[in-house]
Amino acid sequence: MNYGLTEDQASILAGLDQLIAAHSPEAPKEPRNYYYDAELDRAVAEAGYLQIAREPGFGVLEAALIAERLARLPWVVEAATSAIVAPVLPIPADLQPIALSSGDFSRPARFLPIAKVLVLNRGEDALIVRLDNATIEPVETLMAYPYGRLKSIEGLECQRIAQCDDLRRRWRIALACEAAGSMAAALAQVVEHVKARYAFGRPLGSFQAIQHRLAMAAEVTEAAKWLALRAAWSDIEADAAMAAGFAQCQVSQFTYDLHQFCGAMGLTLEFPLHLWTYRLRALVGEVGGASAQSQAAARATWTEAA
Amino acid sequence: MEFGWSADEETHRTRVREVLQRTLPPDWETLSAHGPGSDEQTAFSRVMCKALAQERLLIPHWPKEFGGDDETVWRQFIMAEELWAAGEPRGPQYMNVNWVGPVMMQFGTPAQIEKYLPPIRAGEAIWCQGFSEPSAGSDLASLRTSAVPVERGYRVTGAKIWTSYAGHADTCFLLARLPSAAGGPQGKSAIVILLVDMRSPGIQVKPIPALLGNGDIHEVFFDNVFVPVEERFGAEGQAWEIIKYLLQHERVGIPRYAFSRRALDRAVAKLKALGRWSDPIVQDRAGRALMFCEACRMLVYHVVDGKARNLPPDAYGSLARWSIVQADNAVNDFLTEFLPEGLLEQDPVQLAHHQRAIAAGVASGAAEIQLNIAAQSWLELPREPKRG
Numbered sequence: 097m098n099y100g101l102t103e104d105q106a107s108i109l110a111g112l113d114q115l116i117a118a119h120s121p122e123a124p125k126e127p128r129n130y131y132y133d134a135e136l137d138r139a140v141a142e143a144g145y146l147q148i149a150r151e152p153g154f155g156v157l158e159a160a161l162i163a164e165r166l167a168r169l170p171w172v173v174e175a176a177t178s179a180i181v182a183p184v185l186p187i188p189a190d191l192q193p194i195a196l197s198s199g200d201f202s203r204p205a206r207f208l209p210i211a212k213v214l215v216l217n218r219g220e221d222a223l224i225v226r227l228d229n230a231t232i233e234p235v236e237t238l239m240a241y242p243y244g245r246l247k248s249i250e251g252l253e254c255q256r257i258a259q260c261d262d263l264r265r266r267w268r269i270a271l272a273c274e275a276a277g278s279m280a281a282a283l284a285q286v287v288e289h290v291k292a293r294y295a296f297g298r299p300l301g302s303f304q305a306i307q308h309r310l311a312m313a314a315e316v317t318e319a320a321k322w323l324a325l326r327a328a329w330s331d332i333e334a335d336a337a338m339a340a341g342f343a344q345c346q347v348s349q350f351t352y353d354l355h356q357f358c359g360a361m362g363l364t365l366e367f368p369l370h371l372w373t374y375r376l377r378a379l380v381g382e383v384g385g386a387s388a389q390s391q392a393a394a395r396a397t398w399t400e401a402a
Numbered sequence: 403m404e405f406g407w408s409a410d411e412e413t414h415r416t417r418v419r420e421v422l423q424r425t426l427p428p429d430w431e432t433l434s435a436h437g438p439g440s441d442e443q444t445a446f447s448r449v450m451c452k453a454l455a456q457e458r459l460l461i462p463h464w465p466k467e468f469g470g471d472d473e474t475v476w477r478q479f480i481m482a483e484e485l486w487a488a489g490e491p492r493g494p495q496y497m498n499v500n501w502v503g504p505v506m507m508q509f510g511t512p513a514q515i516e517k518y519l520p521p522i523r524a525g526e527a528i529w530c531q532g533f534s535e536p537s538a539g540s541d542l543a544s545l546r547t548s549a550v551p552v553e554r555g556y557r558v559t560g561a562k563i564w565t566s567y568a569g570h571a572d573t574c575f576l577l578a579r580l581p582s583a584a585g586g587p588q589g590k591s592a593i594v595i596l597l598v599d600m601r602s603p604g605i606q607v608k609p610i611p612a613l614l615g616n617g618d619i620h621e622v623f624f625d626n627v628f629v630p631v632e633e634r635f636g637a638e639g640q641a642w643e644i645i646k647y648l649l650q651h652e653r654v655g656i657p658r659y660a661f662s663r664r665a666l667d668r669a670v671a672k673l674k675a676l677g678r679w680s681d682p683i684v685q686d687r688a689g690r691a692l693m694f695c696e697a698c699r700m701l702v703y704h705v706v707d708g709k710a711r712n713l714p715p716d717a718y719g720s721l722a723r724w725s726i727v728q729a730d731n732a733v734n735d736f737l738t739e740f741l742p743e744g745l746l747e748q749d750p751v752q753l754a755h756h757q758r759a760i761a762a763g764v765a766s767g768a769a770e771i772q773l774n775i776a777a778q779s780w781l782e783l784p785r786e787p788k789r790g
Contacts, residue, residue: 097404097405097406097407097411097476097703097706097707097710098403098404098707098710098711099403099703099704099707099708100403100707100711101403102403105403157403161403287781287782287783290783291782291783291784298784298787299783299784301777301781301783301784302783302784302785302786302787303786304774304786306783307773307774307777307778307781307783307786308770308773308774308777310777310781310783311720311721311724311772311773311774311776311777311780311781312724312773314721314776314777314780314781315701315721315724315725315728315776318701318704318718318721319697319698319700319701319725320697322697322700322701322703322704323693323696323697323700325403325405326405326700329403329404329405329406330405330406337689338689338692338693338696341689341690341693342693342694342696342697345690345693386690387682387686389689390685390686390687390688390689390690390692390693391682391685391686391689392689393689393692393693394670394685394686394688394689394692395685397689397692398667398670398671398674398679398688
C-alpha cells in the first residue's frame with residue numbers, strides 16, 4: 097500500500113501539466129455551456145498520453161491519473177474513454193475521440209459531434225459504429241460536454257461485441273476519474289469564491305454552515321478520487337462499480353451545495369462552476385446510474401460463494 | 403502508487419486471523435455485544451491481551467527498547483483492522499497499546515515508564531481517560547477540574563463525564579487545571595496531566611445508563627483527591643502539546659469501517675439465507691453501504707500511508723473521521739431497514755455495531771469539530787470571528 101506517485105507517474109503528470117500550460121487557450125470571451133478544445137485534445141493524443149495503458153510498465157492506473165488531471169480543466173477533452181476504455185475495444189489504438197452511449201443509437205451521446213467512433217452499450221452486447229460518413233445532429237443541452245445524436249445507423253460500419261463486461265468495467269473507471277477530477281476543480285472554484293466574497297462584513301467561507309458543507313464536499317472529492325484510482329489499479333468489477341457509483345450518488349448534494357454557496361452568480365454561464373458541475377450531472381445517468389453501479393458492486397462483492 | 407498488500411503483509415493478516423480464530427471463545431459474539439467497557443469484556447480483555455502478548459501481537463508496533471518489535475505502520479494497522487473487525491477483543495486495552503504506551507514513551511519520566519509500561523505489555527492494565535467534563539466536551543480547553551499544588555503533589559477536585567472504562571480502570575489519564583493567579587498560567591497552558599490511581603480516596607465513579615451498552619460511560623467525581631507530584635505527566639504548561647500528540651494517535655488508530663464491513667457482510671449472508679438477496683432494492687442499498695465503507699477505508703488508508711511514509715501530519719485525518727461517521731451510519735441504516743429483527747436482541751453483532759454507529763460522530767470529540775478542522779486547515783477557509 098502506497099499512495100505516493102512513483103517517479104514515472106510524477107514525471108508523466110508533470111509533462112502533462114507542461115503540455116496543458118503550453119496549449120491552453122485564452123479565457124473564453126463568450127459565456128458558454130462548455131468549451132471543447134480540439135487543439136488540446138490533439139496535443140494530448142499526439143504526445144502519447146492516451147496510449148499510456150498500452151505501454152509496457154504502465155497501465156490503467158496511469159491512464160486514470162491522466163484522465164483525472166484533464167477533467168479538472170475548464171476545457172473538455174475526450175481523454176478518459178480513449179485512455180481507459182479503448183484498450184479493451186477491438187478498434188485501432190489511434191481511433192479517437194470516442195463517444196460512449198447506452199441503448200438505442202439515436203440517444204444523445206457525449207462527444208458524438210467530434211467522435212470518430214461510437215461505442216453503444218446495448219446491455220446484452222455492444223456495437224462499435226464507425227462514424228466516417230455519419231450524419232450527426234448537435235444536441236443543445238445544459239450539460240457541459242458536446243452532445244450529438246446519430247441520425248441513422250444505416251450504411252455505417254458496425255462491429256458487434258458479444259461480451260460487454262470489459263467495456264462496462266472500464267467505462268465505470270473512466271467515469272469515476274472524470275467525476276473525481278470535475279469534483280476537485282468545482283470545489284477549488286467555490287473555495288476561492290467563498291474566500292473572496294463577503295457578506296455581513298465577513299468572508300462567506302468563515303461561516304460555519306458553509307465550512308461544514310464544503311468540508312463534506314472535500315471528503316466526497318477525496319473519496320471519489322481514491323476509489324477511482326484504486327479501481328484503475330485493480331481493474332476489477334467490484335472496485336469499478338463502487339468508484340462510479342459512489343461518485344454518481346454524491347453528485348446531487350455536491351452540486352447543490354457548491355451552487356448554493358455561489359448564490360445567483362453560480363447560476364450564470366459567466367461564472368465557470370457549471371463547467372464542472374454540469375459534467376457531473378451528465379455523468380450521473382451513465383452506465384445505468386448509481387443504482388446499477390451499487391447493484392453491480394453488491395453482486396461482484398457478495399458472489400454466491402461469499 | 404500501489405493499492406495492494408505485500409506477501410509479508412498478507413501473511414501477517416492471515417496469522418492475525420488464525421490467532422483470533424484460535425483465541426476467541428465460542429460465545430465471543432454474545433460476549434462482545436455487552437460493549438468494550440462491560441464487566442464481561444473487560445474481564446475477557448485480560449485473557450485476550452495476555453494471549454496476544456504471548457503471540458507477540460499486543461505491542462508489536464512499539465520500539466524494541468520498550469518491548470515491542472518495531473513493526474511497520476502497515477503491519478500494525480492490518481492487525482488493528484482485523485481486531486476491530488472481530489469486535490475489538492482487546493476491550494478497553496486497545497487504548498493502552500494505541501496511545502497510552504506511545505505517549506508514555508515520548509513524555510513519561512523513567513519512573514513512570516518503569517511503573518506503567520510493564521502492566522500494559524502484560525495485557526493487565528486498564529486505563530481511562532479523564533478528559534470530558536459537563537461543560538467541556540469537544541471544547542476540551544475549557545475544562546474546569548482543578549489541580550491545586552500542595553506539598554508533594556496536587557489536590558484534585560471536579561467532575562469528569564462520559565468517561566469510558568472508569569468502572570474498571572486502575573489509572574486515569576486526567577486533565578485538570580492549575581489555579582489561575584495574577585500573572586500565572588491561563589487557558590491551555592494552565593492544564594496539567596496527572597496519572598491518578600483510581601483507588602485513591604475521594605474518587606467516586608457512577609455508571610451512566612446509556613444506549614451504548616452496559617458500563618460504557620461514567621461520571622467520575624474527584625473530591626480533594628491527592629495525587630503525588632511524581633504522577634504529574636510532562637511539565638506544567640506542556641499538557642496541550644501532549645494532548646495534541648495523543649489525539650493524533652487516538653483518532654487514526656481505530657479502523658471502525660472494518661467492523662461496519664463485517665456487519666454488512668454478515669447481513670448479506672443472512673439475507674441470502676432468508677431468500678431476500680435477489681431483491682434488487684436490497685442489492686442496491688447494500689451496495690451503497692458498501693461504497694461508504696470502502697470510501698472510508700480509502701481515506702483512512704491515506705492517513706496511515708502518511709504515517710508510514712513519515713509525511714508531516716495534516717488535516718486529512720479530519721476528512722477520514724467524517725467518512726467513518728458516514729460509513730458507520732450507512733451500514734447501520736441498511737441493517738435497521740432490512741434486518742430490523744437484529745436489534746430486537748436477536749443478533750449481538752448487529753446490536754454491537756448499532757451501539758458503536760450511534761456514537762461514531764460523538765466519540766473522541768464531535769465530528770463537527772473535525773469538519774471545522776478540515777475546512778480551516780485542509781481547505782484553508784478563514785476562521786469564524788470570535789464573539790464578544
